[in-house]
Amino acid sequence: MLTFNLLLLVCLAYVAFLFAVAFLAEKRAERGQGSWLRSPMVYTLSLSIYCTAWTFYGAVGNAARNGLEFVTIYLGPTLVMIGWWALLRKLVRIGRAQRITSIADLISSRYGKSTALGVIVTVMAVVGTTPYIALQLQSVTLSFAVFAGNDATGGGWDPSDLNFSALWVAAGLAVFTLLFGTRSIDANERHHGVVMAIALEAIVKLVALLAVGIFVVWGVAGGPGAMLDLIDTAPVGAWELRPGRWVGLMFLSAAAFLTLPRMFQVMVVENSDERHLATASWAFPLYLMLISLFVLPIAVTGLAHLPGDANPDLFVLTVPLAFDQDILAMLSFLGGFSSATSMVIVAAIALSTMVSNHIVLPVWLNSQQGGAALSGDVRGVLLLSRRVSICVILALGYIYFRLSGAGAALAAIGLVSFTGVAQVLPAMLGGLFWRGATRVGAIAGLVVGFSIWGWTLFLPSFGEGSVIPATVLAEGPFGVGWLRPHALFGIDGIDRVVHAVLWSMVLNTGVFVFTSFLTFPQPLERLQGAAFVQVFRRSAGPRGWADNRAETEDLLVMAQRIIGAAEAQALFSRAAEAQGKGGYLPDATPAFLETLERQLAGSVGAATAHAMLGQITGGSSLSVEELMRVADETAQIMEYSSRLEAQSAELGRTAGQLREANEKLTALSIQKDAFLSQISHELRTPMTSIRAFSEILRDSGALEEGERTKYSSIIHGEAQRLTRLLDDLLDLSVLENGQVTLNLAEVRLADILDRAEAAALSGDASLVVRRDAAIADAVLTTDPDRLAQVFINLISNAQKYCDGSAPELTIAIRFADASMTLDFIDNGTGIPRESQAMIFEKFSRLSDHRAAGGAGLGLAICREVMARLGGRIAYLPGQGGAAFRVTIPLGLAQVA
Amino acid sequence: MTDTPPPPDPQDAPFLARQSYVQRRLGDAARLLPLVGVLLFLLPLLWLMNAEAPRTARGLIYVFAIWTGLIVVAAWLAPRLMHRPPKAIDTSDSPTHEP
Structure with a gap:
């Protein structure tokens, strides 16, 4: 038989063992050994302080009352953990980058290192955690009472006096925490010993719960199938799924997982390596699942085998005892004890850090007027304030335990606590992801959310009529019905927890966001906001x-x-x-x-x-002017470099233009040289023959009449050629300079063509000219002489160059909007592709110029004339022979 | 003052090496996973539509099956997310060979 004294002895031995483990771990860490102390698995196990005595005892109790609903409390954290990449990773990175010491420090630091926010969050955390600590006291006390009930002797201590044993438990836990928690001052210097002890306790609670679970499934029910049948026939066999609670509790547990001070302590502050989070992202959900796996089987076994008045919260203990499994009961007791102690230790450490850093130190600094930082004994004040805080926090827990009547179900107390600490969530998430969140907004949201929580959940949790009178609960304060704690705004009939969560979170978030819109952050707030929100983008903050x-x-x-x-x-x-x-x-x-x-x-x-x-x-570390100056310097440098960039681009463009101009000038110079040499050549050939024949005429006196006539006519012909050449050149130069005067008249196209044909062919019938019938009707306003000049050129070219057996020139006409096109197409071989580009250049001739008898200026002149007439002339490839397309505007306005 | 574009952010680069691309998509998957979990865990609410009330035993099997599935997927994702491809900046120290 398990005696109470034996139990007490085992308990003390267990505590001593834990302390030894913590001590050794601390020593090893000091000597720099023991990297295994910081393995991902230890980190994962340390997270298990989420599973407190509430889990160990309360989950089974909850399952016995509400069936599967207990699982929501573990699904929320599971979802947060597997979503670590989006949220926790950022939180841990910020915690490390800013050397955050607690959740209050996180909020305070994010909103401009605000002391006020630190105080508010600290107070909220202390008040919110108090029911939770009371919960631990209650569960340990109840578990003692179970064994005391089994043991008539009691060992001189009447364990059935719950209040008395709760006091002892609280005192013992305080000593325990003092020894563990306040050895080092730097909260960021991680508590190796504590973490190690917690990891060990995590294993104990898991093993204990699994052992009891395996016992009930295989030892009592006889296998999983039988257990499922048992569940189906149990009072909770029909799943009373309450949608509001199912969703609300899942959200609440996820929120609390992030905002509980003790969770923040182990998850962020004690984290030594971000990669541990990756392992914990699946390992911790696995832990939670294993913890939850046998909760329902234990609950239904208790319901089936224990008397109806047995407390479901203690089934984990009473079921093994009912089957006389003393060792199992002992293990189970140690599991529950582990759950309670580890939670209280970490919560007390986290809260005492917050209290001393955010309340005691600022007050003390102010009271010392200026020189405190230099003369005061800061370390002493810190240590003392932390130790006192731990004692005060545990005392508060005990007081709540006494006030709440020690009778409420464990799960209900835990939910009160969860809802309280979850009020930090909007300010926290807003701070992590929204740069526009301001200090005033955070304060307003926190105060509103916390007040609603206090009114709707916390104060009523002390019991009907103890803090809030029963009449207020029923009719509202001063008879104002819509302010009733359980029916805000007159909406009745919602589950109390869901009601509190809904209204507090909605109004908290709403006020936080709205106030942030209305207020303007201070410089330090903006700096910190940027450093938090963009923690992955910038390595060093401003x-x-x-x-x-x-x-x-x-x-x-x-x-x-x-x-x-x-x-x-x-x-x-x-x-x-x-x-x-x-x-x-x-x-x-x-x-x-x-x-x-x-x-x-x-x-x-x-x-x-x-x-x-x-x-x-x-005094002030930073002014807006200084911030702006820093920003200005950066902006100036950026502007300067962008200006340089623009200038160099400009220079590049100019250099390109100059290069182009130079190329053009060189080309022009070459063209000019070529032109001069062409001209000289063209002039020299007739000159040579004129000189030669005139010399013959002068020197040989006796020339026959016929010979003289022949020579003189050669001289005459060559002189005419010269004149023609000079005329053409003059014409071209006049055209090119734009000095030509046009004599506009309305004429029939056919008349011009007739004239041109007559002049070009001058009776020679070797070339047959065909015209479109439509040409006869065409009338246009233009300079007829100039246009005739172009036509004469084209027709005589065809006559000269067309090498067809029966030379033929087709003149086709087509009308467009305000112009007509005339195509002059002959049936010769045409102009080779490579020459097409240059036929309109001066002095370009494709064959021997002698045969052509021209200077090669004809088409060049045509092009200039057409340009003057507002049209153009172009070579038209692919028509079988040489083809030129002349485009003429129908009505030519005066083109200068 | 001319509008200067902000310095290019590596996160905004339009093209990535295959490995970094896969890395990003794994990150997307990791962000999506909790949402999938929420959806699956809320699914039992639809069972209330049935004429017959849902049974706890069936719910137990469903919830723990989903739970296990989520853990397996998270365990598959976690080591792959932590395996970071060498950053482009890091290679600038060592001589690179241009083809």
């Missing part, structure tokens, strides 16, 4: 400190008082070395102040560290 005249020696004195002499000196000498100086006193540059503040924040929280540095460096 400086929070401006240049100043702080005495480094003062800083060293202060740092020694907070983080200890050796560590402070090491920090300072490292900084001095980094600045290229020897000794212990680096310059108080903004970068150094930033580092120092981070370091101090790891001990006393961001707000306090900021305030303490502020005292020494002389």
Whole structure:
């Protein structure tokens, strides 16, 4: 038979064992050994402080009352954990980057290192956690009572007096926590020992619950199938699924998982490596699933085999006892004890850190008027305040336990606590993902949410009529019905927890967002907001400190008082070395102040560290002007470089234009040279023959009449050719310079063509000219002489060059909107493709120029004339022979 | 003052190497997983539509099956998410060979 004294002995031995483990772990960590202390598995197991005595005893009780609903409390955290990539990863990264010490520190640091927010969140956390600690006291006390009921002797202690044993349990836990928790001051210096002890306790509770579960499934029911049948026939066999609670509790547990101070402590503060989170993302849900696996089987076994008045919250203990499994009951008791102690220890550590950093230290700093950071014994104050806080927190838990009547179901108490701490969620998520969230908004949201929680859930939880009178509960304060705690705004009939969660979260979030819209953040808030929201994008945040005249020696004195002499000196000498100086006193540059503040924040929280540095460096750390100056410098550099870029692009463009111009000039010069040499050549050929024949005429006196006539006519012909050439050149030059005057008249196209044909062919009938019938009707306004000139050229070209056996020229006409096109197509071989591009150039001739008898200016002149007439002439390839297309506007306005 | 474009952010790069692309999609999957979980865990609410009230034993099997599935997927994702491909910046130290 298990005696109460034996139980007490085992209990004390277990505590001693835990302490030894913690002590050894601490020693190993100090000596730098034991990297296994920081394995992902230890991290995962330390997260299991989520599963408190509430889980261990309360989940079974809840399952016995509400069936499967208990599982929502574990599904919420599961969803948060498997979604670690989106949220927890960011939270842990920020926690490490900013050396966050607690959830209050996170909120305070995000909203401009605000002391007010630190105080508010701390108070909320303490009040919210108090029911939870009471819950642990209650469960441990009840479990003692179970064994005391079995043991008539009692060992001189009447364990049935719950209040008395609760007091002892509370005192014992306080001592336990003091020994574990306040050994080191820097909250960011992780508690290796505590974490190790918690990991061990996590294993004990899991093993205990699994052992009881396996016993009931295989030992009592006789296998999983039989157990499922038992569940089906149990009172909870029909699943009373309440949608509001199913959704609400899942949300609530997810929210609480993020905001519970103790969860934040192990998840963020004690995290030593981000990669541990990856492992925990699946390992912790697995832990939760294993913990929950046998909850329902134990509950239905208890319902089936124990008397009807047995407390379902204690089935984990009473079921093994009912089947006389003493060892199992002992293991189960240790599991419950582990759950309670680990939760209380971590919660007390987390809360005491918050209280000392956010309430005690700021008050103390203010009371010491200025010089506190230098002269006061900061370390002493810190340690003392933490120890006192731990005792006060446990005392509060005990008081709540006494007030709430120690009778409420465990699950109900836990939900009160969850809803309280979940009020931090909007400010927290807003701070992580929304840069527009402001300090005032966060304060407003927190206060509203917390007030609603207090009114609708916390105060009524003390019992009807104990804090809130029964009449107020029934009719509202001063008879205002829509303010009834369980029916806000007159909406009745919602489950109380769901009602409180719904209204507090909706109004909290609404007020937070709306107030943030209306208010404008301070410079430090904006800096911190950016550093939090964009923690993955920027490695180093902007400086929070401006240049100043702080005495480094003062800083060293202060740092020694907070983080200890050796560590402070090491920090300072490292900084001095980094600045290229020897000794212990680096310059108080903004970068150094930033580092120092981070370091101090790891001990006393961001707000306090900021305030303490502020005292020494002389007040405000940062003004809007300084922020803008920094931003301006960056902007100026960026603008300067963009200007340089624009200039160089401009230069590049200009250089390109110059190169093009140069190429054009070179080409023109070559063209001019070619033109001159062409001209000289064209002039020289007739000149040579004129000179030769005139010499013959002069020197040979006796020439026959016929010969003289022949020579003179050659000279005459050559002179005519010269004149024609010069006329053409003159014509071309006039056309090119645009000095030509046009004599516009309305004429029939046929008349011009007749004239041109007559002039070009001059009776020679070797070329047959065919015209479209439509040409006869065409009338246009143009300069008939100039147009005739073009036609004469084209027709005579055809006559000269067309090499068809029966030369033939077809003139086709087509009308467009305001112009007509005339195609001159002959039936010769046409112009080779490679020559088509150059036939309109001056002096270009495709065959021997002698045969052509022209200077090669004809088409060049045609092109100029057509340009003057507002039309154009182009070679038309692919018509069988040479083809030219002349486009003429129908009515030519005066083209200058 | 001219409008200068903000410095290019590596996260906004339109094209990524295959490995980094796969890495990002794994991240998307990891973000999506809890939503899938929420959906599946809310599914039993639809059972209320049935004429017959849902049974606890059946719910128990359903919830724990989904739970196990989520854990398996998360365990598959976690090591792959932590395996970071070497960053492009890191290679700048070592001499690179241009083809």
